[in-house]
Amino acid sequence: MNDFEVHASAGTEFPIQPLPQLEQVQLQSMLDWLSTYGADLQGGVTRLLYDQAWCKAQHALAKKMQEKGLTPAFDQSGNLYGTLNGNRTGAGMGKGIEEAPIVTGSHIDTVVHGGKYDGAYGVVAGVLALEYLKNHFGTPKRTLQVVSLCEEEGSRFPFAYWGSRSITGASGLEEVQHLKDQAGITFAQAICNAGFGPDSGHRTASHTYGAFIELHIEQGQVLERLGHSIGIVSDIVGQKRFSITVIGEANHAGTTPMAWRKDALAGAAEMITAVRSIALEAGEPLVATVGRVTAEPGVGNVVASRAVFSLDIRHIRQESIDRCWQDMLQAFSRIAAEQQLELNWEEHLSVTPIPMNEQITADIRSICEMEQLSYIHMPSGAGHDSQIFQPVCPTAMIFVPSRDGISHNPLEYTAEEDLMKGFRVLVQLLYKYGYGS
Known part of the structure; x- marks a missing residue:
């Protein structure tokens, strides 16, 4: 699916500048809060798929989503969704049939002794973006959703992107249930112990997205060294x-x-x-x-x-x-x-290497120019969930700088000013696709 079939037309206006009360959005404080789940003695964060810290973090996020006016729900894999329902059904899709949602988010699992920004930034920004849009612009025309993906890193079991793979149907439980972690616990045991799996009562993981947009720290030095605020990802290795x-x-x-x-x-x-x-x-x-x-x-x-x-x-x-x-x-x-x-x-x-959706990346570029944010088009040397989504729905990635390019490390850091610049781009993009005519 190469064409971005979204009912927000190419001429749809973005919100009036400046965005109202944006300075009140507490991105860093919510990231600090999330990092307490799995905080380790080395000063980093360790949240491995289905372990105790991971379970507490996902359930705490579900509660936080509800507090912010979103409807939370888990699927059988443990992916968590916060939904801001739209009021429009799909044009030409039949009465009462909802358009596939526009989705943003990332993952909350970490590497061992990882940082507080990798993955978590995209999740926290997504939650706060939907809350911001709801508070300032009301109900969207098209459903918007944030997803806290259950796993991306492959740190506990020798299998990565389980969250996005289960959503897109690229992999099923039967393919991974026999895998063991270093303690000899099987994937099937771990998912059951965490309260998920086919007998959990949660909905199946596989479903359809209208588009997926991932906001992420760069995990490299390019943006910082070249002095740019935003990286518009062209493709993923x-x-x-x-x-x-x-x-x-x-x-x-x-x-x-x-x-x-x-x-x-x-x-x-x-x-x-x-x-x-x-x-x-x-x-x-x-x-x-x-x-x-x-x-x-x-x-x-x-x-x-x-x-x-x-x-x-x-x-x-x-x-x-x-x-x-x-x-x-x-x-x-x-x-x-x-x-x-x-x-x-x-x-x-x-x-396989995956190019990002050209229409969405063009819209990101337009937003950066409107917001007067310095940007470059760049490939991602790291793998991301976006490369799993792009073959099945239009997908794009937005990078913000990482200090000294350090990631997967307790020293991982992105300045709040840079976090907010990426957040501005995400809010504008979700407004265009969720509230446009």
Whole structure:
């Protein structure tokens, strides 16, 4: 679906400038409030899918949505929706049939010891934007909705974008229910313990959006270094994620000669070195990362019998991702053969590069010019839920600067002034699509 079929025409006016009482919107204070759910001793936030902190945060958000005049509801996956109902049915769609809502939002799960802005900013801004529009402009013509997606990071289970994948129908519970976290808890157990799943009584996750708009921190240095307030995302990189397993033979560290060893960890280390070399040779913008390594039996005086490492490959062109993976797999196989090791791999994620909707991005550009906000069109090097939504509904992303480009870290920070600039753009865009003729 490439054309943005929204009944707000191209000539629809935006709200009169300046937006009334915008300075009273307390974005930072609500972000600080949300960060108390999962606050850790390292100064960051840890909210993993279906854990206690995550559950408390989602339910607290549901209560907050209700307090702000929205209608909250969960689905079976644990995605939370706050709805501002419109008063118009779909033109040409039949009497009483509601138009698909215009939706904004992001995710509330975090990485371990993450920051308070990643994902949460888009959720909080969405809640406050709908409250602002309701208070100042009344009932919209078209239904507007904010979604607090249950999961995006893949930090607990080896599967990312569960929230958006379940909504779009890209994945179902049967595909992930067998996955286990590091404590051995299955996905099926975790979703049930959190009060969700097919027997929870909540509605099914899959449904239709009229459009999806995601406001997000950049998580990089481009906007800050170039001095721009807004990044209008042109496309989102594709990526592949793998678990690579190397199997050798456990043996005594003192009595086994080096040349006779089948050392799984030594083999994995050489493979990881090959990852860096191949990525550097491929050149920018390709990036490849090994972020997790485990070894068994994990004893200092025993040769490792098994080693597992993660692999993440990203690029804006699918052919470059595929070629890099094949080069790495060839190198891994060669190393395994040379050291008499067994090699296995499992692909956990494969997402193609995705361009954003041209009409919505053009409207974002018009808003930036009207608001006199400096902007650039830029790709996103990080994956986002927007790349899952774009194939099924018109989708766009708005970036605001990240200080020093730091993210997935307690030091993650965006100045309140920059948060508010992104908020202004979101409010104007939702007004156009929700209140326009």
